[in-house]
Amino acid sequence: GFLNVPKIKGTHTAMKSGMVAAEAVAAALAGESRPAVLESYPEALKRSWVWEELQSVRNIRPGFAKYGFWGGMVNAALDTYLFRGKAPWTWTHHADNETLRPAAQSKRIEYPKPDGVLTFDRLSSVFLSNTNHEEDQPPHLKLRDPSRWKPVNWDQFRSPESRYCPAAVYEAVGPEAERELKGTPDPEATGAGATVEAGNGGVRLVINAQNCVHCKTCDIKDPSQNIDWETPEGGGGPNYIGGM
Template identity: 50%
Template sequence: IHAAMKSGMLAAEAAIDALVAERSRDELTAYPESFRQSWLFDELYKARNFKPLMKKGLWMGSLLFGMDQILFRGKAPWTLHNSADHSALKKASECTPIDYPKPDGVISFDRLSSVFLSNTNHEEEQPCHLQLKDPSVAIRITLDQYDAPEQRYCPAGVYEIVREEAGPRLQINAQNCVHCKTCDIKDPTQNINWVVPQGGEGPIYQGM
């Protein structure tokens, strides 16, 4: 959370400087530079190998990351890289469907009741902030080869395959979106693009 807040503060400072200088249509080139000069860059750089090392398992990953932090103080002369999340998704033909038990309403809950708790809200007629680069790919590849995984990995039930006489189509219920960006990251064809929705809308979590 502190990293998100600091990056937002740096972006705001860069935007203010641009507005004061009456620059309204160019890139905020000062933003990445101010990030590199901040304590946030140092903190994230030192922890950059955490996720790749933890893929080796809890014990081995903890041991190796401990060595990275203690021996090199996060400044090892190498940077490890993971493969993109979407590249790890298997095709439906390689998988066996999981038969999950129905939510009991006590320790497990259905998605729509959980979305209700997020207080998410979007105007019905606003431009959709979940964009498909090529709508045909959603059926021709994602449904046919991967069985439309967006129906399962989206925690808010935004994506729905609707079967019609003319054939199946992907329906996007963008008003349910909780802005987790899982679809943008996990879509196997990278066909879904999450963009910023109309200002001030989205989830409003209470009691955090």
């Protein structure tokens, strides 16, 4: 994307990329060739300040993956203050879903119940986001291949989407899930508009798209890239009040 990692800001760069794209579209439509091809967009983006800004911070995030926290901090300082984003090398990075370890190789984490003072359950936090989607709209969270969910997401990773999703959109339900995942909600407790997307009688995946806060973590983190986040119906999603 267009995120400036050190600043944790990307709205300005994303907006500018859209403006550059619009200019490229206008130029293509003004031409005589059909179909219109946006051949000028890549070069136009490289000439904009967006490319210069992101090029200067390209090595920050890969540095943490390569050297860990402290090594990444040293690299960030050197790259920012010594090389000023003009280091003569560019480090490659990996996709985030490639870092997920199988459940058999991981230690189970037992989280204490939220105390309602310093820690809160996910659905209470979703309520604060004022997120809302029309229940009869086409689902914007889809599995490319539902048959892949159980052998990959469940059998190998024990439903990571039910853990990393901050809005409890994904739920593994059924007898097998109850044994493996303590505190897994009963299928009847799922939210309105929930759809059963994959699995069998022993364990099933339920998607509560109504809860989605549009973070797109599932689209990025799914181990087999089987989850697609699509743009929902206009006006849906979180509506943070008071600058939250």
